[in-house]
Amino acid sequence: MRIGELAKATGINVETLRYYERMGLLQSPARQVNGYRVYSQDAVERANFIRHCRALGVGLRDIMTLLNLASRPEADCNDVNHLLDEHIAQVRAKLESLRILEKQLVRLRNQCDIAHKVSDCGILREFVAAAHGEACTCHSSSDSAS
Amino acid sequence: MRIGELAKATGINVETLRYYERMGLLQSPARQVNGYRVYSQDAVERANFIRHCRALGVGLRDIMTLLNLASRPEADCNDVNHLLDEHIAQVRAKLESLRILEKQLVRLRNQCDIAHKVSDCGILREFVAAAHGEACTCHSSSDSAS
DNA sequence: GCTAGACCCTGTAGCTACTTCAGGGTCAAG
């Protein structure tokens, strides 16, 4: 199977597949005489594994770790647990900051419900006021989101 | 005020301030004879405005739009509303996918609560099974998060 | 006068996870 077919079979972009190969996530496949990559069924599974992990927001480095662990059946499963726990913690932290962010944005949005001039816009006034406030107090307590 | 002082006053990194200048968010300030940047109080406010927006996850391009709008008091405030609405929608979409993600991760994590060998690890088995499943059905319904 | 250290400058590369582009080669069908 060539790279285009692998792409179709896995739903992963051709370029992304080559990128994964460069990054060491996919082994360099055999080549035809013309230089085309030839993949086996193993590659499909490996690529799908990667895709599944990516859909869960797992980073490439961590996927690499998982792939290495998966290939050593005698390895200690604690590493997998640990990796997942960390990932869950990250996701929860992000969720929390996004929830706060949403509240702030909605509150901001409510400053200006009817269309009028920017000069009267509660939203921009809020922005500016917040900027002023920070400039005056000079010691912010909140941190950035994202 | 020099760039270091502006950095302290706003809590924005010196490098980031120069970056914002390169990106056109901050106007190129006056220079001393030795080439050092000199900032006015205006710059502090503008920089704080940017910082505030960034903390809300607003992208640099959108901040640019807001700054331009804010400088034209007669402009229509609807643009601000629209920008904010879009941003809120984005944040909500991200929240939703993160919530799903968290559930999936927690479910996955529960597959393997006691430390043992990778060969018996429910988590990795789940990953592999999911990859297999996707390979077989060949038409995924879920999309990626993040 | 001279040196250390803090600050400033520009320009460039690094980060993540890709995507896109330039500039080619290969192959099957018409």
Add this chain to the structure above:
DNA sequence: CTTGACCCTGAAGTAGCTACAGGGTCTAGC
């Protein structure tokens, strides 16, 4: 023999910074 689909490599672009290299400037202390 040409068209179009596919493949190749290597480099650059994306966002929003951060960090580094390799300098210049200024002030304080000896």
